[in-house]
Amino acid sequence: MRHNNAGRRLGRTTSHREAMFRNMVTSLLNHEKITTTDAKAKEIRSVAEKMITLGKRGDLHAMRLAASYIREKSVVTKLFSTIAPRYKERSGGYTRIIKLGIRQGDTAPISLIELVEEELPSKKAKQKPAKAAAPKKAKAPVAAAPVVEANVTTSTADPAEACEASAD
8 A cells, every 4th residue: 555655656766756747847848838748748747836935035045946957047047037026926826737638648647737827817818908998989981992003104215215115
């Protein structure tokens, strides 16, 4: 029985599993969504949320702890400068797992794990332009002026050619 044994082994050694989780969390924070198997997605969710919590702390010690786990310095910078402030008011649940189906090669269940975006401010922003567009429709359309063709001649060196061009 597996009493008090948390986590999945995923058929890998401990060092291989930890290295894989570090790579996957780095990719998740860099691209903000990745596709993987259900079991791996469920495992890296807790690690990714801990990294975002470190980013929300924002102090030097938290940055060093995150940098010791995340593989790329640019991803650590992105975590502390753009990702963590996005979740300033949220107290957890920074990731979402969406089941995509079954992989054809080995029938493994595949999922998409992504960072949750805050949707409430964007919905309010979309409503305001819709209300402002209604008065614009009430205005009467302006008739377009008719297009008149003009016989334009180009200046040439020979005056005889200019006379022939204007005669046509």
